[in-house]
Every structure is written in structure tokens, then in C-alpha cells.
Amino acid sequence: MSTTITLPSPAKLNLFLHIVGRRADGYHELQTLFQFLNYGDDLTLTLTPEQPGARLSEPVTGVADDDNLVIRAANALARRAGKTLPGVTINLQKRLPMGGGLGGGSSNAATTLVGLNHLWRLNLSTDELADIGLALGADVPVFVRGHAAFGEGVGEQLTPVTPPEDWFVVLKPECSINTGKIFSEEGLTRNTPRIKIAPAFEGDASRYRNDCEDVVRKLYPEVNRSLDWLAQFGPARLTGTGACIFGRFPTESAARIIWESKPSGITGFVAQGVNISPLHKKLTELN
Ligand SMILES: C[C@](O)(CO)[C@H](O)COP(=O)(O)OP(=O)(O)OC[C@H]1O[C@@H](n2ccc(N)nc2=O)[C@H](O)[C@@H]1O
Ligand SMILES: Nc1ncnc2c1ncn2[C@@H]1O[C@H](COP(=O)(O)OP(=O)(O)OP(=O)(O)O)[C@@H](O)[C@H]1O
Numbered sequence: 001m002s003t004t005i006t007l008p009s010p011a012k013l014n015l016f017l018h019i020v021g022r023r024a025d026g027y028h029e030l031q032t033l034f035q036f037l038n039y040g041d042d043l044t045l046t047l048t049p050e051q052p053g054a055r056l057s058e059p060v061t062g063v064a065d066d067d068n069l070v071i072r073a074a075n076a077l078a079r080r081a082g083k084t085l086p087g088v089t090i091n092l093q094k095r096l097p098m099g100g101g102l103g104g105g106s107s108n109a110a111t112t113l114v115g116l117n118h119l120w121r122l123n124l125s126t127d128e129l130a131d132i133g134l135a136l137g138a139d140v141p142v143f144v145r146g147h148a149a150f151g152e153g154v155g156e157q158l159t160p161v162t163p164p165e166d167w168f169v170v171l172k173p174e175c176s177i178n179t180g181k182i183f184s185e186e187g188l189t190r191n192t193p194r195i196k197i198a199p200a201f202e203g204d205a206s207r208y209r210n211d212c213e214d215v216v217r218k219l220y221p222e223v224n225r226s227l228d229w230l231a232q233f234g235p236a237r238l239t240g241t242g243a244c245i246f247g248r249f250p251t252e253s254a255a256r257i258i259w260e261s262k263p264s265g266i267t268g269f270v271a272q273g274v275n276i277s278p279l280h281k282k283l284t285e286l287n
Contacts, residue, residue, distance in 0.1 A: 003047040003086075005119060005286065008278040009111040010040035011102035011170075011271070012142065013239045013246055015163060016208035018192040027138075027154050028183055031195060033205050034139075034155070035148045035163055037170070038278055039271035041108060042093040043070070045115045049086040054078070057091040062098070069105045069136055073112040076132050077122070085120050097267075099176035101240030103139040110143030111279055118283065130156070139240075146280035148273075150197045161197070162275050163205055167255040168246045171230060171268040173222035175243050182241040185215045206235030206248060216242045226266060233258050244268070 015033040022028055054074035056065050065071055070090050078085055090112065096104035113129045116122075124132075126145060133140030138154040149158040182188065189211040216238055217224040223242055230236035230247040238245050249255040255270045262268070 003119070004044065005115060006042055006044040007111050007115045007282055008040055009043050009104075009107045010143075010274075010278045011037040011096050011104065011107065012139065013037060013168065013170075013273065014101070014210065014237075015205035015273075016237070017210045017212065017240065018195070018208065019188065019190045019211040020192055020194050022190060023154075028190065029153060030151065030155055031192075031197075032151045032155060033148075033161065033163065033197075033208075034142045034151055034158075035273045035275065036146075036277045037102075037168065037271040038274050039095070039170075039269055040278070041095050041104060041111075043108065043111045043115065044091040044093075045112070045119055046089045046091075047086045047119055048089050051089075052084075052087040054088050054090065057089050060092060060094060068092075069109040070112045072136055073109040073133070073140075074116055076136065077113055077116050077120075077124075077129075080124070080128070080132055081120065081122050088116065088119070097172050097176070097244065099178065100172055100244040101177070101238065101242050102170070102244055103143065103240065106133075106137040106139035107143045109133060109136045109140050113140075113144060114279060114283065118286070143277065143279070146277035148275040159197070163273070165273050165275060167249045167252050167270065167272050169230065169249065169255050169259050169262075169268065169270055170239075170244055170246045171226050171262065171266050172244050173220065173226045173242075173266065175220050175222050177216065177220065177223075177242045179241045182212050182215060185219075187218070188212065188215050206237070210238045212241045213238045226263075229263060230258075
């Protein structure tokens with residue numbers, strides 16, 4: 001078996017996000033629809049039997065290596081394995097903006113868990129990997145499981161669904177948003193009635209909303225302006241707690257036309273929504 005693999009670490013969108021309650025520990029209970037994008041970071045994992053431990057080949061700007069979710073995931077997996085394992089060097093090619101609501105850090109953690117389970121031949125089950133992942137972040141389990149899903153609890157109770165694989169214009173307004181700050185805002189809607197979603201959800205997610213949107217629009221005028229601009233062309237939403245927003249289109253060409261006309265100074269990308277994670281597609285090819 002090869003001792004090096006390059007694996008995708010895709011973005012997710014919250015096609016809708018409802019806040020339906022609050023747990024005793026202060027965490028908010030959500031109902032959300034997760035879909036992956038065929039766009040994201042790449043991780044190259046290389047075993048280094050001569051050098052134990054997990055390390056990054058290059059640091060991520062603004063994140064200490066020991067705090068990086070990639071390193072935390074590798075260390076958590078090694079602890080669970082409970083045996084001496086070859087070291088690993090991880091190269092992270094970052095494309096996803098941090099604090100964007102695209103789940104970049106969580107996805108990096110999931111790709112590390114799934115990739116090292118393969119390279120270290122640990123044979124841990126998906127349930128075990130999702131459980132290790134949940135301790136690192138609420139969005140990690142959906143990336144570990146690799147199927148678009150209706151998420152409940154804090155996003156760890158997942159029912160696989162198959163929404164349409166539409167195209168998206170994803171825009172990153174010029175601000176970074178701290179998830180904890182949004183969840184602690186007084187004006188946040190926290191009592192949206194629970195909805196029932198059939199396991200084979202294939203409906204129109206834009207019938208539902210993102211409960212963080214009003215608060216984020218008030219606090220971040222850049223997001224407010226970008227949402228108003230994108231909403232002219234079709235359904236537009238915030239993902240997670242922002243700052244990224246997305247507009248949904250039936251074809252790539254329709255999405256690209258809007259992308260080309262975006263206001264100057266805004267970054268982002270065009271990508272397709274996919275119900276099987278690119279990570280899992282790649283692993284199936286490898287196996
Ligand atoms: C908003 C989502 O992106 C939706 O997919 C996720 O629920 C965010 O999950 P996450 O990135 O793992 O969130 P964290 O960065 O751990 O959360 C930061 C802080 O936000 C608050 N928080 C987060 C998630 C949640 N369901 N309820 C909360 O109240 C908590 O105070 C937490 O300490
Ligand atoms: N490998 C990593 N990539 C990105 N952020 C990381 C990583 N490791 C740790 N972090 C920390 O996690 C924070 C959140 O980053 P992330 O990219 O996951 O945000 P997000 O897209 O808003 O996620 P979510 O949608 O889960 O809220 C960053 O500000 C950074 O401090």
C-alpha cells in the first residue's frame with residue numbers, strides 16, 4: 001500500500017438552518033440540511049515511519065499548529081488506536097475561507113480521521129470516527145459520514161437525504177464571523193417550530209430559512225448588501241453563521257453568468273452541490 005495519499009476536504013452548505021431550542025449546556029439545537037460542494041481544500045498525508053507524531057508541512061496563517069484541527073484529529077485518532085503508529089506529515093492546501101460557515105476546519109478534521117484510518121489500517125468504523133470527530137466540532141460527523149443529511153441535535157444526529165444537486169454561486173463578503181458571537185446574540189431566533197423531514201428529502205430547501213440571517217445582516221452590512229444583490233437572481237441564503245452566502249441555480253452556465261457580474265471586491269467561487277462527499281468518492285476509487 002502507498003504511504004502517501006491526497007484527499008479532498010470539501011466545503012458544506014447549510015441549505016437551511018433552523019434553531020429549535022437550547023440544551024442545558026447552552027448549545028443550540030438545530031435542524032439543518034447539509035449538502036457538500038465539489039470544491040474545497042486538499043490534504044496530502046505522508047507516513048514518516050522514521051519520525052513519530054503528526055505534523056504539518058506548513059502552518060496555516062493565524063492558527064497555531066497544536067490548535068489546528070488537522071493535528072488535533074490525528075492526535076485524537078492515535079489516542080483511540082492506543083498503539084504505536086508511524087508518524088505522519090500533513091500538507092494542507094487551503095482554499096476555503098476561515099470563519100466562512102463552509103465548515104473548512106471541520107472538513108479538514110474529518111479528512112484527517114478518514115485518511116489516517118485508511119493509511120494506518122486501523123479499521124475503525126464510521127460510527128467510531130464520527131464519535132471522535134464530534135469531540136472536535138459539531139460539523140465533523142457529517143463530513144466523516146460523507147452523505148448529504150438532515151441534521152438535528154447540534155448537527156450530529158444525521159438522516160441521509162438526496163436534495164437536488166444544483167449549482168451555487170458562493171460569495172465571501174469582506175468579513176469573518178465568529179460562530180460563538182452569533183449564537184450568543186440576544187436577538188437570535190431560538191424557537192422555530194420543529195419540522196418533519198421525510199428521509200428521502202428531495203424538496204426545495206429554499207422554502208426554509210437560516211435563523212442566523214437577520215442578526216448577521218444587522219451586524220455585518222457587507223453580508224446584508226451581498227445577500228440583497230444575490231437575491232435579485234434567485235434564492236440566496238447564509239451558510240452556517242456566515243460570512244459566506246450562496247445563490248442556487250439549476251445549471252453551471254446560469255451560475256457562471258451571475259458570478260461574472262458580481263460586484264468588484266467580492267471573492268468566492270462557483271461549485272456544484274453533491275450528495276456524496278468528494279472525499280468518499282476518492283476513497284472508493286482507492287479501495
Ligand atoms: C453553525 C454550524 O456551522 C452549522 O453547521 C455549526 O453548528 C457550527 O458548529 P461548530 O463550528 O462546531 O461550532 P463551534 O465553533 O464549536 O461553536 C462555537 C460556539 O458557538 C456556540 N454554539 C455552536 C453550535 C451550536 N449548535 N450551538 C451553539 O451555541 C457555542 O457557544 C460554541 O462554543
Ligand atoms: N485546519 C483548519 N482550517 C480552518 N480553521 C481551523 C483549522 N484548524 C483550526 N481552525 C480554527 O477554526 C476556526 C473556524 O474555522 P472554519 O473554517 O471551520 O470556520 P467555519 O467555516 O465558520 O466553520 P463552521 O461552518 O463549522 O462554523 C478558525 O477561525 C480557526 O481558528
